[in-house]
Amino acid sequence: MGEPIRVLSLVLAVLAGVVAGLIILAFSYAYVPNDLERVSTLLRALDANEDQVEVVVFGSSIAMGGVDAGQFPVPAYNLGTTGQTLAQARLLIQELPPTVNTIILVLEAMSLEMNQGNFMVPDVYNAYWMNGLRIEEVTRNDLEEIFPDAAPRIFSMSSFDQLLHSRWNLMQAINRGGRGLVTDNLELERAATDLFYPYTYTKSITPEKMHVAVNRYASLIRDDTFEVSSSNEAIIRQIASYARERSIHLIAAMPPSHPGVQEATGDQYRVQVVEKLTRIVEEEGGQFVDGTQVFYDEKYFIDAAHFGHDGAMLFTRRLVDAWQEH
Amino acid sequence: MLFYTPEFLIFSLLLVAALLISQHATYRKTVLLLFSYVFYMWWNPAFILLILYSTGLNYLVGLKFGSPTASDATKKTWLIVALVLNLGMLAAFKYFGFFEDNLLYFMKLFGYEPHWTTVNIILPVGISFYTFQAMNYTIDVYRGKIPICRSPLDFALFVSFFPQLIAGPIVRASEFIPQLQKDVRMSVREHDFWLILKGLFKKVIIADNIAVFVDYVFANHQGMPSSIIWLAAIGFTIQIYCDFSGYTDMAIGIGRILGFELPINFRKPFFSGSISEFWRKWHISLSSWINEYVFMPMVLAMRHLANFGIMLAAVLTFCLVGLWHGPAWTFVVFGLLHGLAIAAEVPTKRIRKRIRKKLPEKVHRRIVVTTTLIFILITFIVFRAPDFRTAGSMVKRFILFDFNFSITGLNLGYAAFFSSLCLMALFTLLHLFSNKKGSIDDWLVAAPKSTKLLFAVGTGVFLTVFWPLSQTPFIYFQF
Numbered sequence: 001m002g003e004p005i006r007v008l009s010l011v012l013a014v015l016a017g018v019v020a021g022l023i024i025l026a027f028s029y030a031y032v033p034n035d036l037e038r039v040s041t042l043l044r045a046l047d048a049n050e051d052q053v054e055v056v057v058f059g060s061s062i063a064m065g066g067v068d069a070g071q072f073p074v075p076a077y078n079l080g081t082t083g084q085t086l087a088q089a090r091l092l093i094q095e096l097p098p099t100v101n102t103i104i105l106v107l108e109a110m111s112l113e114m115n116q117g118n119f120m121v122p123d124v125y126n127a128y129w130m131n132g133l134r135i136e137e138v139t140r141n142d143l144e145e146i147f148p149d150a151a152p153r154i155f156s157m158s159s160f161d162q163l164l165h166s167r168w169n170l171m172q173a174i175n176r177g178g179r180g181l182v183t184d185n186l187e188l189e190r191a192a193t194d195l196f197y198p199y200t201y202t203k204s205i206t207p208e209k210m211h212v213a214v215n216r217y218a219s220l221i222r223d224d225t226f227e228v229s230s231s232n233e234a235i236i237r238q239i240a241s242y243a244r245e246r247s248i249h250l251i252a253a254m255p256p257s258h259p260g261v262q263e264a265t266g267d268q269y270r271v272q273v274v275e276k277l278t279r280i281v282e283e284e285g286g287q288f289v290d291g292t293q294v295f296y297d298e299k300y301f302i303d304a305a306h307f308g309h310d311g312a313m314l315f316t317r318r319l320v321d322a323w324q325e326h
Numbered sequence: 327m328l329f330y331t332p333e334f335l336i337f338s339l340l341l342v343a344a345l346l347i348s349q350h351a352t353y354r355k356t357v358l359l360l361f362s363y364v365f366y367m368w369w370n371p372a373f374i375l376l377i378l379y380s381t382g383l384n385y386l387v388g389l390k391f392g393s394p395t396a397s398d399a400t401k402k403t404w405l406i407v408a409l410v411l412n413l414g415m416l417a418a419f420k421y422f423g424f425f426e427d428n429l430l431y432f433m434k435l436f437g438y439e440p441h442w443t444t445v446n447i448i449l450p451v452g453i454s455f456y457t458f459q460a461m462n463y464t465i466d467v468y469r470g471k472i473p474i475c476r477s478p479l480d481f482a483l484f485v486s487f488f489p490q491l492i493a494g495p496i497v498r499a500s501e502f503i504p505q506l507q508k509d510v511r512m513s514v515r516e517h518d519f520w521l522i523l524k525g526l527f528k529k530v531i532i533a534d535n536i537a538v539f540v541d542y543v544f545a546n547h548q549g550m551p552s553s554i555i556w557l558a559a560i561g562f563t564i565q566i567y568c569d570f571s572g573y574t575d576m577a578i579g580i581g582r583i584l585g586f587e588l589p590i591n592f593r594k595p596f597f598s599g600s601i602s603e604f605w606r607k608w609h610i611s612l613s614s615w616i617n618e619y620v621f622m623p624m625v626l627a628m629r630h631l632a633n634f635g636i637m638l639a640a641v642l643t644f645c646l647v648g649l650w651h652g653p654a655w656t657f658v659v660f661g662l663l664h665g666l667a668i669a670a671e672v673p674t675k676r677i678r679k680r681i682r683k684k685l686p687e688k689v690h691r692r693i694v695v696t697t698t699l700i701f702i703l704i705t706f707i708v709f710r711a712p713d714f715r716t717a718g719s720m721v722k723r724f725i726l727f728d729f730n731f732s733i734t735g736l737n738l739g740y741a742a743f744f745s746s747l748c749l750m751a752l753f754t755l756l757h758l759f760s761n762k763k764g765s766i767d768d769w770l771v772a773a774p775k776s777t778k779l780l781f782a783v784g785t786g787v788f789l790t791v792f793w794p795l796s797q798t799p800f801i802y803f804q805f
Contacts, residue, residue: 004514010782014523017786024791122795167791171535171745178744205734212549 022163029130029166032173036127037192038081042092043131045195049097051075055323056096058089059106061200066255066307067106068197068316072323075099077195085111086235087119087143091128093242094139102326103243104251104319105236108305109273110220112232119143119150119231122157123168130166146234199312204302211260213304218264226272233280240284249326250286252277255315256294258301289322291315327368328800329576330526337365345512345584354510355479358584362488366452373450376415381485383411384460385478388467392474401468408464416457422447424653451803452492454650458615460485463499465619472500480506487586489577493570493802495591495611502586511585518579520767523785525575528568532749534794535742536565542741544710547720551730554738555723559703561746562710564753567595569801570609594761596702599694601667604702616647637669644668651709656717660709667701 046053055076057067063080070076079092089105096103111118135155144151157165191200205213228236236252243250254273262270274290281288300311307315327333344357367374387408391401417425423446433440463484466472475481484502543550543558550558574591581588595608605613621643628635641662648661671678682690704721711717733743760766770778 003516006516007514007519010516010519010778013779013782014786014789017783017788018790019786020783021787021790024787164790165795167793168795170791171742174745174748175742178747206732209549209734209736216546216548 021167025163025166025170029169032169033176033192034127034169034172035082035176036124038198039124039127040131041193041195042077042079042081043095043128043133045077046079046092046095046097049099051077051195052099053077053097054099055102055104056100057104057106057319058084058092060084060108060111062108062255062305062307063106064191064198065200065302066312066315067104067319068312070196071313071316071320073320078198080106080198082191083124085118085120086232086239087147088124090143090235090239090242091120091125091133091135091139093239094136095133100248102249102251102323103239104253104323105239106253106255107277109226109254109257109269110217112228112273112277113226114229114232118229119147120154122154122165125154126162126165126168129162130169142238146231146238197312199309204308210298210301210303214258214260214264217258217304218261226269226276228276228280236280237284240281240286244285250281250284251289251319251322251326252281252286253289253291253319253322255291255307256296256300256311257292258304259296259298261304262296287322287326289319291318294318327365329522329573329580330530333368337361342512345510349509351510352479355483355506358488358510359479359483359486362483362486362491365488366486366491369451370448376419376450376453377456377486379415380412380456380460381482384408384464384485385475385481387464388474388481389476391467392476405464405468409461412457412461412464416453419447419450419453421649421653455494455496456485456491458612459496459499462496462615462619463503466499472503475499475503477506487581489580489584489586490588493573493577493800494609495574495577495589496615497588497611501589505586509585512583513585514583517767517771518582520770521575521582522579523782524767525572525577525579527572527785527788528575529572529800530794531788531792532753533565533568533572534798535792536561536568536746536749537798538742538794539738539746540565540710542738544712544716544720546737547716550723550736551732552723552727553731554733554736555707555720556703556727557747557750558720559707559724561750563596563703563706564750566706566709566801567592568753569798573800573802594757596699596757597695597761598698599691600671600698601664601701602671604698605664605668612647612650616643620646633672637672640668640672641665656708656711656714659714659717660705663701663705663708 045051052075054074055069055072057063057069057076057078057080059067059080061080061082063084064078064082067078067080069078079089081088086105093103140151140155144155191198204210240250242248254277257265257270270292274288274292278288278290294314295311300308300314302308327337341357341361344361345354348354363374363377366377387404390396390404393400396404430440463472463475463481467474475484480503483506484497484499487497487502490497540558540561543554543561547555547558571592578588578590589611591610593607593610595604598604598607621639624639624643625636628639631638642665644661644665645658646661647664648657648659651657651660685693704724707720707724708717711720756766760769763769770781773781
C-alpha cells in the first residue's frame with residue numbers, strides 16, 4: 001500500500017475513533033456518575049411530583065447541608081446543588097410543579113457581590129440539558145436580559161455542541177471516583193439522590209485546615225462594604241416577580257457565617273448584608289429571614305462555610321418558624 | 327491560529343491546494359511565505375511589521391558582510407548594529423515593562439514618586455524565537471560559517487516559516503537555508519502522521535488537562551500539604567514538557583509534510599544525570615544557540631580566570647536563559663539556579679567521578695537521575711510561581727516534607743486532581759516505554775497493522791472524550 005494511502009487510512013481510523021467517542025458521549029451520560037447527577041434527581045422529582053411538594057429550597061452546598069426540608073410540616077424539597085447560583089435557581093424554577101406555594105432562597109453574601117462568574121458555567125447548563133431540561137422562552141429572555149454576553153452563548157449551543165460538551169462528565173467521573181475512594185468524609189450518594197437533606201460532609205476538617213480555610217474565605221470578601229451586584233439583584237427581583245405572578249410566597253434567607261469569617265469581615269458587614277437584602281426582598285413583596293445570628297459558635301461548622309448537623313437543625317428551625325409566621 | 331483548530335485545517339487545505347497548482351520552486355516558496363505571513367498576522371496583523379523589520383535588517387546586514395569593500399572593522403560595526411537593533415527590538419517589546427517596573431520600584435525606594443504614565447506594550451507572539459533565529463544567520467555569516475543568502479525570498483521564508491515561527495524550534499540558517507535551495511516537495515509519510523498525533527495528544531490530553539490541577543494548587547497553595555506540592559511540581563513539569571514538546575512534534579511533522587526538516591528539540595530530558603545533560607536534551611535549539619553565541623564567547627573572554635571563568639560564564643548565561651523566558655525575576659532566579667548547578671559541576675567533577683567508580687553503574691545512574699529530577703522539580707516551582715512569596719512557600723514545603731497525605735478539605739476533587747494523577751501516571755508509563763523501546767512514533771511505524779489501527783482509533787476516542795473544555799494557550803507562546 002502506498003504511503004499516502006496508508007496515512008489516509010490512519011486518518012480515517014482516527015475519525016472513526018472520533019465517531020466512537022461521540023457515541024460514547026451520547027450513551028454514557030445517563031450511566032456515569034458525576035458531581036451534577038443531583039440535577040437528574042431534582043428534574044425527575046419535580047416532573048413526577050410524587051410528594052405534591054409545596055415548599056422548595058434553593059441554594060448552594062451550604063443549603064444542601066444546612067436545610068432539612070423534612071422538618072417542614074408540609075411536603076418540601078431541598079433543591080440545593082453544589083455551587084448553585086441564583087441563575088441556576090431561576091432555571092430550575094421553570095420546572096416547579098403547580099403545587100409549590102413557597103420558594104426559599106438561601107443566599108450567600110460573597111456570591112451576591114459577584115457580577116462576573118455568577119451566571120452558570122457551560123458544564124452546569126449542559127447537565128440540565130443532558131437531563132432533558134429545555135429552557136423556556138420566558139426563562140431564556142429573563143436570563144439573557146441580565147447576562148447579555150454569557151447567557152446567549154450558552155443557550156444557543158446546538159444539540160451537537162451540547163453532546164460534545166458533555167465530555168466534562170467523563171473526566172469528572174474519574175475525579176469523583178477517586179474522591180470516593182480516598183476521602184472518607186463525603187456521602188456522595190446521599191448528595192446526589194436525597195431530596196430533603198442532602199447532607200454531604202460527614203466529618204469536620206482539622207483545626208489547622210479550618211484556620212487556613214477561614215482565612216481564605218474571609219480574604220475573598222475584599223472589604224467591609226457589602227453591595228449586591230446588579231445581576232444578582234436583578235435575578236432576585238425576577239424570581240420575586242415570577243413568584244408574585246403565581247401567588248408563590250418568596251422567602252430569602254441569609255445563613256450564619258463562621259465566627260472566624262464574621263470577625264474578619266466585621267459586624268458592620270453583616271449589618272449591611274441584612275439591611276440591603278431586606279430592602280430588596282421586601283420591595284418585591286417577599287420575606288427576608290435574617291439567619292445570621294441563629295448561632296455564633298465554631299462547633300456548628302464543619303468547615304469555613306458548611307454547617308454540621310446541629311447547625312443545620314438550628315437554621316432549618318429558623319426557616320420553618322419564618323414560613324409558619326407567614 | 328493553533329494547529330488543532332478548524333481555522334488551521336482550512337488554512338492547511340488552502341495551502342495544499344495552492345502548492346499543488348505549480349511545482350515551480352519559486353512559486354512554492356512564495357506561497358509558503360505568504361501563508362506564513364497570514365499565519366502570523368492571525369494573532370495581530372500589525373505584528374507583521376516586526377517580522378518584516380527583522381527580515382529586512384538581517385538580510386541587508388548579511389549583504390553588507392559580502393560587500394567587496396567591507397573591511398573587518400566595517401563588518402564588525404555592522405554586526406554590532408545588527409545585534410543592537412535585533413536585541414533592541416526584543417528589549418523594547420518584551421522587557422520594557424519589566425525595566426519600567428523595576429525602575430519605578432527603585433525610585434520609590436529612594437522616595438521619588440514618578441508621575442509618568444506607564445506604557446503597556448503587547449508582547450508580539452514568537453518574537454524571542456524569530457529574533458534569535460535571524461541573529462543566528464547574521465552571526466554565522468559574519469563568522470564565515472555560512473554563505474550570504476542573496477535571495478530575499480529564501481531569507482524571508484527562513485525567518486518566518488510558519489510551523490516553527492511562534493514557538494520554535496529555533497532553526498539554524500546553516501540547516502534550513504540549504505533546504506530552500508533544493509526543490510520544495512510535499513510528502514505525506516506515516517511517521518509524520520504519528521508525530522503530529524503524538525504532539526496533539528501530549529498537548530491537548532495531557533498538558534491541558536493537568537493544567538487545571540496545577541493552576542488550582544499554585545493559586546491556592548496555602549494550606550496544601552507537601553504531598554500535593556510535590557504532585558503539583560511533577561504535574562507542571564509534565565505539563566510544560568508535553569505542552570512544548572507537543573507543539574514541537576506538530577511543528578516538525580507539518581514541516582516534514584511541507585518538505586522541510588526541522589531540528590529535534592527534546593531528547594528524553596527527564597532521564598538526565600546532571601543539569602548540563604538536561605540542557606543538552608531540553609529545548610535543544612535554544613540551549614545550543616545560547617551555548618554557541620553566549621556561553622562559549624563568555625568562556626573565551628574569561629579564559630584567564632580558568633575554572634572560575636567557566637563557572638561565572640555558566641551562571642551569567644543561565645540568568646540570561648531565565649530572562650529569555652520572561653520579564654520577571656522568578657524566571658531570572660530559575661535560570662540562576664540552573665547556572666549555579668552547572669557551575670557546581672566544574673569543581674565537583676573529580677569527586678563525582680570517584681563516586682561513580684565506587685557504585686554499580688545502574689545504581690549510580692538512578693541516583694544521579696533522581697537527584698537531577700528533584701532539582702528540576704524545585705526550579706520549575708520557581709518558574710511557574712507568580713511571585714517569590716508563592717515560590718518560597720511552596721519550595722519550603724517541597725523540601726521540608728510534612729508527611730501529611732490527607733486531602734480532605736482541600737477541594738482537590740473539583741480541581742481535576744484524580745484525573746491529573748491518572749494522566750501523570752499515563753505519561754510516566756509512556757515515557758518509560760519510549761526510553762526502553764524508542765520513540766513511540768517510530769515504534770508505531772514498525773508495529774503491525776492491527777496495533778496501528780487500534781492506536782489511531784483509540785486516540786480518536788481519547789481526543790473526543792477528553793479534549794479539555796477550555797483551551798490553554800501554549801505556554802511557550804508567552805516567551
